[in-house]
Amino acid sequence: MKYSFPDNFWWGSASSALQTEGESQGGGKGLTTWDHWFANEPNRFHQGVGPQDTSTxxxxxxxxxxxxxxxxxxSFRTSISWARLIPDGVGEVNPQAxxxxxxxxxxxxxxGITPFITLFHFDMPMAMQEIGGWENRDVVAAYSRYAQICFELFGDRVLHWFTFNEPIVPVEGGYLYDFHYPNVVDFRRAATVAYNTVLAHAQAVRAFRAGHFPGEIGIVLNLTPSYPRSQNPQDVKAAHYADLMFNRSFLDPVLRGEYPADLVALLKSYEQLPACQPDDSAVIAEGTIDLLGINYYQPRRVKCRDSAVNPKAxxxxxxFFDNYEMPGRKMNPYRGWEIYEPGIYDILVNLRENYGNPRCFISENGMGVENEQRFIENGQINDQYRIDFISEHLKWVHKGISEGSNCLGYHMWTFIDNWSWCNAYKNRYGFIQLDLATQxxxxxxxGEWFAATSLNNSFDKE
Known part of the structure; x- marks a missing residue:
């Protein structure tokens, strides 16, 4: 069967400054939290490979x-490094950057490649983290200024801006589950970071609109559909809680301009709400976006808790939920993630039915595999598994579009095998193999399959 896509569909890939640029301490750049963390705890990084060794x-x-x-x-999405452009986060602009x-x-x-540019992709300038990072509203103001500077410097050529990439991840990693710096486990602080990130996003959107810059502004969210183990009301409720915290905590503010009332009520009942100021809700209401980037890798499967919560924990x-391992699930064993292609369609349906069918595109989807050299044939990695992964997801994107979803493109993660946070180069994601020794x-x-698919705006599949 032939799967054809709409005219002017965006075919491309995504990357980020920190994961690809290298020169992490050159070119006038300031330190990020990653440079600092690696210098202090290199053992937390796979094979001791830090951010200075990214893909050049x-x-x-x-x-x-x-x-x-x-x-x-x-089209191609990457990010600007805040610490490269403004080394201390607030001061002079770096002319080399x-x-x-x-x-x-x-x-x-x-x-002929349209740049899609993200302003913040996990790379907090260390100078900003030292005053509290996203817990501090001074950092929100500094980010808003940084965004304004980017629009002024590059807004004549960059017509697709994204305030944040996966803003829930620094919340989860840095303030709940200890896989990003500053390695805090404290829900109230996590909620403050999430809330101030939404404020920073909204202020950047407001600056973009006030400046009458051409083009459009959006955000990139990693949406992870929450599937209940069963239709038992307690399992369904557990999935609702997971969806509220991990998806709707950002999706509702940026598409509806307000938080879900049941999320606010839940956090209030446990005294976990962040500190709010009187005009915050008006600012957040101004942060509704023109374009949503959707990063989809895996589903979240949950069930109601089987045991009582330790009240002292x-x-x-x-x-509010337990994670559930569905029997017979299809897995990517290298990343430990379930592969569930219909999830990408379910996201599009949810956006169409519950959020007014916003303009959106798949901004990341990808498969990390370890030791791909095993698959070299005649000097080339034969990654048929990646072709199968992409085409199976694209079939479901195609179905969503055919039913009326306003999905405008597909960007794969990633272009060249790049450095991936604490996993460094453990899993490879690229269309292009990178030899670390020779670059x-x-x-x-x-990569050849994707080039043909983009050229033809279609692909054939059983």
Whole structure:
């Protein structure tokens, strides 16, 4: 069967500054939380590989953009590093960074590739973290200024802006589950970080609209559908709680301009609400977006708790649900994630039925695999598993679009095998293989498949 996509569909991939640029302490850049954390706890990073060893985009941007063109990308998402552009987060703009990003954006446009640019992709300037990070409203103000500077510097060429990538992840990682710096486990502080991130987002949106910049502004959310173990009312309620905390805590403010009332009531009843100021709700109401990026990797399966909560334990989301391992689920064993392709369709249906069918696109979807050298045939990685993964997800995207979902594109994670936070280079995600020793780039079989799919705006599949 042939799966054809709408005209002008966005075919591309996504990456981020911190995971690709390298030069983490060069080019006038300030330190990020990742530089600081790696310097202090290198043992937390796979094989001791830190952010200075990322995939050398700062040196190879021109050749890499040629490769994007070779893969028939018509669009590409990456981020600006706040710490590179404004090294201490609040002070002078770094002219070396302005030159670098100008060259990158100009070259992308020269090659017919539309830049999609994220302002914050987990890389808090250390100077900002030292005054409390997103717990401190001064950092919200500093971010708003940074966003305004980016619009002024690059807004004549960048027409698709995203305030944040996966803003729930720094909340989960940094303040609940100890997999990002500052490694805090404290729900109330996590709620403050999440709330202030929404305020920062809304202030950036307000600055964008006030400046009458061309183009549009949105946010990228990792949406993880919550599926109950059964239709038992307690399982359904558990899935509702998980959805409230991990999806709707950001989805509702950015699409509806307000928080879900039941989330507010829940946190209030446990005295976990962040500190609010009188005009916050008006600011948040102004933060509704033009375009939603959807990152989808896996579903969340939950059941009601089988045991009572220890009342002396720290308050956590898991007070309201347990994770559920569905028998017979399909797994990516390298990442430990379930592969469930219909989830991407369920997200589109939910947006269409409950959120007014916003303009959206798949901004990340991908499969990390360990030790891909096993699959080299005639000098090329034959990653048929990745082609199968992408095409099966695209079939469900196609179904959503055919039923009226306003989904405008598909960006794969990622372009070149890149550094992935604490996992470093353990799992590879790219269309292009990166040899760490030589920095040589080699297109994988999936890259050739994607180039053909983009060129034809369609693919054939049983």
């Amino acid at each position: 985009f700062c040196q190879n941007w021109k050749a890499d953009i040629q490769l994007l063109k070779q893969l028939n990308h018509n 302005v030159d670098f990003y100008n060259q990158v954006f100009d070259e992308l446009l020269e090659q 720290p308050f956590m989301p898991e007070w 040589k780039r080699t297109i994988k079989k999936s």
